[in-house]
Amino acid sequence: xxxxxELIVDQIDLTGGLIIKMMTTTERDNYFxxxxxxxxxxxxxxxxxxxxEFYDGVEWTATKAxxxxxxx
Numbered sequence: 870x871x872x873x874x875e876l877i878v879d880q881i882d883l884t885g886g887l888i889i890k891m892m893t894t895t896e897r898d899n900y901f902x903x904x905x906x907x908x909x910x911x912x913x914x915x916x917x918x919x920x921x922e923f924y925d926g927v928e929w930t931a932t933k934a935x936x937x938x939x940x941x
Contacts, residue, residue, distance in 0.1 A: 893917045897929065904928075 892900065894917040901908045901924060909926030920931040 889914050889921065891916050897922075901929075 889912055891914045894915055897913060897915060901911070904927040906926040908924050911924040912932075913922050913924075914920075915922050915929075915931075918931070921933070922929045922931055924930075
């Protein structure tokens with residue numbers, strides 16, 4: 870993985886919100902070759918698990934101790 874603009878945000882909403890990159894577990898694992906320090910700090914919404922996930926450069930961790938976020 871190389872850091873690129875596609876990892877920053879999908880879209881910026883001028884009314885104050887932002888849309889986090891959404892990926893399946895397979896897409897995430899294909900995009901990030903763990904361990905991969907260049908992706909450290911990445912935040913995604915995993916559509917397979919329904920969790921926000923944070924990448925520390927070695928592994929993915931669900932945010933809020935695994936609290937599921939419903940975006941439907």
